[in-house]
Amino acid sequence: MTNTPLLPSILLVGCGKMGGAMLEGWLAHGLAPSVVIDRHLAELPAPHRVVRSLEAIPADFAPDIILVAVKPQKANGVLAELAQHFPNATLLSVMAGRTIASLLAAYREGNAAASPIIIRSMPNTPSALGAGMSGLYAPPEASAEQKKQCDQLLSAVGKTVWVDQEGLIDSVAAISGSGPAYVFLLAELLEQAGIEQGLDAPTARALARGTIYGAGQMLHQLPTDAAELRRNVTSPGGTTEAALKVLMASDAWPQAVSTAIAAAVKRAKELAS
Ligand SMILES: NC(=O)C1=CN([C@@H]2O[C@H](COP(=O)(O)OP(=O)(O)OC[C@H]3O[C@@H](n4cnc5c(N)ncnc54)[C@H](OP(=O)(O)O)[C@@H]3O)[C@@H](O)[C@H]2O)C=CC1
Ligand SMILES: O=C(O)[C@@H]1CCC=N1
Missing domain, CATH: 3.40.50.720 (NAD(P)-binding Rossmann-like Domain)
Incomplete structure (x- = not known):
């Protein structure tokens, strides 16, 4: 204590x-x-x-x-x-x-x-x-x-x-109340994708978890905008750019995240009484 x-x-x-x-x-x-x-x-x-x-x-x-x-x-x-x-x-x-x-x-x-x-x-x-x-x-x-x-x-x-x-508490629920689950899902998906790309399971797990921890620490400790931190990883013509072209397509993560959060808020309103 x-x-x-x-x-x-x-x-x-x-x-x-x-x-x-x-x-x-x-x-x-x-x-x-x-x-x-x-x-x-x-x-x-x-x-x-x-x-x-x-x-x-x-x-x-x-x-x-x-x-x-x-x-x-x-x-x-x-x-x-x-x-x-x-x-x-x-x-x-x-x-x-x-x-x-x-x-x-x-x-x-x-x-x-x-x-x-x-x-x-x-x-x-x-x-x-x-x-x-x-x-x-x-x-x-x-x-x-x-x-x-x-x-x-x-x-x-x-x-x-x-x-x-x-x-607005329903919006908070959708972003930060449920939010850890979205991050844990990302960890699961990164780990699976690592295995698909030839890594053994413990290595894929260590890379996925360690990366989310490190990125979280940067967001926690630095005042820098998330978008700038992202750009700092993205070399022109490099690997990150190739991946982000897929993830940032308007019908990919931007739409999926927005739709998912709206679904969570809608569910909160259904639980009102
Ligand atoms: N999980 C999360 O990440 C978050 C959850 N919440 C909210 O927290 C609340 C609980 O969720 P969560 O912890 O996930 O659910 P859990 O089912 O894990 O916990 C609920 C607990 O309440 C107990 N319980 C039920 N009725 C009584 C009672 N009459 N007296 C004493 N204990 C009782 C249950 O026991 P038993 O199993 O024996 O029924 C259980 O241990 C929910 O309202 C949820 O919206 C909010 C933010 C985040
Ligand atoms: O899923 C739920 O309903 C609860 C509230 C936020 C996180 N868990």
Whole structure:
């Protein structure tokens, strides 16, 4: 554990791939005593606790933030239960698509008098390594302190940006929430293409992964535009130019990426309720 100040205390509901990735980062950072509701996790380092159900949460536990990281389609039941235990909670949702209005309606199914503040976020799995990229949106009724606590949590595991319209969280989901999957697909495809071109599998894998890591480091560390970094690799009449003529044809990557991102945003809107 580092000497940095403790992060806000949380009740983490849903400790799967995304909840688990963030928890890994937070535990490395120093989290105020927190509780995770999970059916699979065996234990957590003290003073944190894992419980199997809401009923098992210590009666005096009052988390700063309830972080909901279950599937958007499966949230209603647990939201209604949470509303009975924590009617005026600050909720941080990482669920793709689910709107604040739909989350509030589900909360009030469990307790009509509940009045939670719901902030939406869209993190990504590199948060497990402290290299996350998250977008957040807070409604006007959220206080500066509530926004600060949510930002602290996500800043502890990477970078954050705030958007000023709730609908833009769906765009964030399509770019950076899902984004690691696009990069991992590129790694898979580069590796396969390397094998097709005669490399043995471990060599193709090392080249593909090492290249994405190195290019990512350049994007991370240098202020240079991506387009200029690309041009710096592209010798006139050389190998890169030959490959980019294929990839940059208007009906190739430019169209495919734009269409793919639009499909992700459309899916987020379908998950709204
Ligand atoms: N994966 C990603 O890269 C990202 C995901 N998200 C969002 O994160 C959320 C979770 O996604 P992901 O982690 O991939 O999904 P997972 O299925 O890996 O995780 C969901 C977890 O929630 C648990 N769960 C379900 N119901 C309850 C409950 N009532 N109480 C406690 N735990 C419960 C599930 O347990 P069980 O398996 O036993 O049902 C599971 O462990 C989604 O809303 C998604 O939109 C956001 C950004 C990125
Ligand atoms: O695929 C999904 O719906 C979630 C949200 C962003 C990444 N994973």
